Amino acid sequence: MNFDHIDIIQSTIDGVLFGSIYALIGLGFTLIFGAMHKLNMAYAASGIAGAYTGLMSLTILGMPVLMAFIIGPVTAGLIGLLLYFACFRFMPRGNQLAPLMASIGALFFIDELIIHETSGSPMSFPAVLPDAYFFLGEFGIRGDLLMVMGFSFILMAIVMLLLYRTKLGLGTRATSQQPVAALLCGIPTHRTNGTTFVLAGVLGGFAGCLLAASVGVLSPLLVLPLTIKGLIVTVIGGLGSIRGAIIAGFAVGAAEGVFLLVRGVNERDIYVFLLLFLFLVFRPNGLFGTTINRD
Amino acid sequence: MLSVNNLVTSYGLIKALKGVSLEAKEGAVTCILGPNGAGKTTLMFTLAGILAPDSGTVSLLEHNLTGLGAPKVLRQGLALVPENRLVFADMSVHENLLAGAFTQSRAMAAQVNDDIDKMYARFPILKARHDQPAGTLSGGEQQMLALARALMSRPSILLMDEPSVGLSPLIVDEIFAIIKQLNKDGMSILLVEQNATKALQVADYFYLLDQGKVAFSGTPDQLKNDDVIKRAYLGGG
Numbered sequence: 001m002n003f004d005h006i007d008i009i010q011s012t013i014d015g016v017l018f019g020s021i022y023a024l025i026g027l028g029f030t031l032i033f034g035a036m037h038k039l040n041m042a043y044a045a046s047g048i049a050g051a052y053t054g055l056m057s058l059t060i061l062g063m064p065v066l067m068a069f070i071i072g073p074v075t076a077g078l079i080g081l082l083l084y085f086a087c088f089r090f091m092p093r094g095n096q097l098a099p100l101m102a103s104i105g106a107l108f109f110i111d112e113l114i115i116h117e118t119s120g121s122p123m124s125f126p127a128v129l130p131d132a133y134f135f136l137g138e139f140g141i142r143g144d145l146l147m148v149m150g151f152s153f154i155l156m157a158i159v160m161l162l163l164y165r166t167k168l169g170l171g172t173r174a175t176s177q178q179p180v181a182a183l184l185c186g187i188p189t190h191r192t193n194g195t196t197f198v199l200a201g202v203l204g205g206f207a208g209c210l211l212a213a214s215v216g217v218l219s220p221l222l223v224l225p226l227t228i229k230g231l232i233v234t235v236i237g238g239l240g241s242i243r244g245a246i247i248a249g250f251a252v253g254a255a256e257g258v259f260l261l262v263r264g265v266n267e268r269d270i271y272v273f274l275l276l277f278l279f280l281v282f283r284p285n286g287l288f289g290t291t292i293n294r295d
Numbered sequence: 296m297l298s299v300n301n302l303v304t305s306y307g308l309i310k311a312l313k314g315v316s317l318e319a320k321e322g323a324v325t326c327i328l329g330p331n332g333a334g335k336t337t338l339m340f341t342l343a344g345i346l347a348p349d350s351g352t353v354s355l356l357e358h359n360l361t362g363l364g365a366p367k368v369l370r371q372g373l374a375l376v377p378e379n380r381l382v383f384a385d386m387s388v389h390e391n392l393l394a395g396a397f398t399q400s401r402a403m404a405a406q407v408n409d410d411i412d413k414m415y416a417r418f419p420i421l422k423a424r425h426d427q428p429a430g431t432l433s434g435g436e437q438q439m440l441a442l443a444r445a446l447m448s449r450p451s452i453l454l455m456d457e458p459s460v461g462l463s464p465l466i467v468d469e470i471f472a473i474i475k476q477l478n479k480d481g482m483s484i485l486l487v488e489q490n491a492t493k494a495l496q497v498a499d500y501f502y503l504l505d506q507g508k509v510a511f512s513g514t515p516d517q518l519k520n521d522d523v524i525k526r527a528y529l530g531g532g
Contacts, residue, residue, distance in 0.1 A: 167397070167401070171394070171397060173386060180381060181377060184374070185444065
């Protein structure tokens with residue numbers, strides 16, 4: 001195989017642009033982990049499920065393409081709330097395994113539901129900005145991926161504003177740091193946790209729609225890889241770290257782009273998993289992870 | 296003012312409180328003494344609504360607080376400064392105080408800002424550190440922050456769970472001076488403390504909690520003259 005530095009930079013650009021989807025998924029995982037110190041394994045699946053409902057609003061109801069980007073995230077947010085009640089809210093406190101296993105169950109449930117409803121065959125998702133392509137000197141930039149990135153930045157900015165500039169955000173952060181003290185401050189912690197699941201779900205729905213729009217297809221085969229990439233991003237960024245998840249999302253995207261160029265599509269994921277392995281061995285707290293100690 | 300009647304609370308199968316009754320009078324400092332494992336923190340958590348009792352009642356100024364849950368108990372005017380302070384470590388001092396005012400409605404924003412200024416006047420060190428993460432504060436400063444955070448809800452009674460734990464003697468003196476001043480300003484206080492000597496300087500009435508039951512109650516003079524307590528808590532016989 002022949003490639004030069006221009007190819008590598010081009011692959012990195014493509015990877016970073018695509019990585020904004022990983023950053024969104026990682027952000028959702030980390031928001032939920034931050035709130036409850038538990039992983040919601042069904043999270044990426046709920047995002048894909050949201051994207052499916054968005055797509056169905058186009059194919060069945062004949063709505064304009066943009067509606068998919070409203071209906072998808074809204075449904076994903078509702079699924080998030082449902083997952084909160086089904087897998088987290090009423091699980092015995094102190095049993096860490098129960099919500100984890102319940103959410104893995106929900107992951108397979110959603111996955112099977114999608115396979116059942118679509119007979120397992122991929123459905124094409126309308127491309128947004130299919131012909132837009134820009135040149136930046138020697139490098140090309142896909143317009144739709146640029147849109148994905150712009151969209152992601154807007155969503156991240158909204159999340160940051162919600163978390164750091166509103167009373168709801170204050171309550172959410174307080175609950176995440178000291179749930180008992182948050183209760184003592186009169187913060188309804190169950191409600192803030194539920195809200196976090198909805199917010200993360202909406203992000204996942206956007207990520208699912210953006211992924212489908214940039215790949216051009218929705219398939220049940222997207223569920224597991226997106227779950228795993230999301231977890232990798234969350235771990236590399238540092239569990240519970242918001243800026244970690246965002247930076248790791250772009251970084252994993254970039255690494256994936258370069259691995260794709262150097263080793264091809266068949267081996268790409270091997271190297272991404274190797275990256276996860278290296279992080280778990282040498283930097284288990286991730287890029288920005290704080291040592292997790294909470295009552 | 297705060298009256299607790301025959302309170303029973305259990306952790307799983309273990310009964311931590313086996314029928315506790317006590318009374319905290321308005322404008323007074325009431326102190327609960329007791330060894331580790333006596334159920335003091337369980338009692339505080341039950342009063343504050345973090346734990347639900349199996350039976351018994353808690354009422355504050357004729358309002359029944361039993362089983363309301365922490366946010367509603369706080370709205371009724373009972374605030375707890377928890378053991379080990381539990382400040383929001385990654386949030387600034389200012390944000391910790393805002394979190395303390397979480398139950399105040401948006402319309403009260405001006406009053407909340409006023410209250411924060413009052414806290415800064417009472418605890419100048421918090422003003423100096425207002426934009427620092429609470430986790431970077433010293434133990435004594437965190438205790439003051441936890442106390443100020445609880446006061447932000449404008450409680451009618453303040454519960455404090457071992458405010459002196461893990462602090463140096465000089466800082467403990469300072470904390471007790473603050474408690475005394477707060478009480479002088481009209482705050483009713485229910486204090487859990489292991490340091491009986493310090494507690495005697497501020498408290499008007501004592502309860503001794505042992506193995507989930509009230510083993511003794513009385514005034515400071517009665518406490519000082521009780522042989523068993525003298526030996527166990529005040530050092531010397």
